[in-house]
Amino acid sequence: MLPKVNQILHMQVNSIDDEESKIEYKSRIADVTDHVIAIELPLNEKTGRLKKLYQGDELSTFFLGQGGVKHYFTTSVTGFREDVIRLVELRKPEPEAITQVQRRSFLRVLAELEIAVKLSDQIQFIGVTEDVGGGGISFICEGHIPIGMNAIISCWVLVPFKNGNIEHIPFTGEVVRVKQLESGKQLAMIRFTDIADRERQKLIRFCFERQMDFRKR
Incomplete structure (x- = not known):
């Protein structure tokens, strides 16, 4: 409706x-x-x-x-x-x-951030986020990486703040959707399943700063 x-x-x-x-x-x-x-x-x-x-x-x-x-x-x-x-x-x-x-829902913003992903002991790689938020994150990676629906992954994302600080924010997430892109790469959409409150607040602060920058344009 x-x-x-x-x-x-x-x-x-x-x-x-x-x-x-x-x-x-x-x-x-x-x-x-x-x-x-x-x-x-x-x-x-x-x-x-x-x-x-x-x-x-x-x-x-x-x-x-x-x-x-x-x-x-x-x-x-x-x-x-x-x-x-x-x-x-x-x-x-x-x-x-x-x-x-x-x-x-948590605020989500477009942002290209470096993200390190551990799919298993044998499969670890670096990707780039498409958007981030307090409840989840989306990232782009090579198309040959076997990311499956509902897979549980361990990650950290590199987050820069306006004061010059850079934080490595760790989390565990569940893959809720995978989309193949025309470029041959794939977009993975992740829902946080385990993230410390202090780390989530850092992500929310980053999103808020980005939103303020967007408003000023």
Whole structure:
């Protein structure tokens, strides 16, 4: 079930700031196209103030279906449109990505970082990340490497911060999807299964810094 024009979309902004991430907003859906959901500027019901969104912001949202059932999905701001009023364009989710179970997602950002991967004692290699987040990571590697679905891998990723520090962040993850690329390489999508809280917070901080850089462009 996809959201429709004139429905109310309830949302929270995925942020490294715990207080900001708890604030709930609502907005009316003004238009739905093949790829975009256009909404009016979100309103904070408690304060009555409008929320300014930026391109790249990630949102956890829900709308009400028949019988008052909440339908949840995550999306991101892809752009803006000037109509009679200013509209915010959101990435339209695939129908299968909409669930009746709330799952707060972590902020994910595009980033090319070096990642070391241990698939087994015999298979270890270096790849490059495509995106990173507090809940998982995607990386590109050579196509001949036998990465299978649901494989458990041990990794560390090299993460640079704006203050000049560079961290080696270790984690264990599960392969949730593998996609063959036209270049002959493959894209592996990983969900973290074991990562220390302090290491996860470092990744979230990196994502937040990258998002701030993106906003300034």
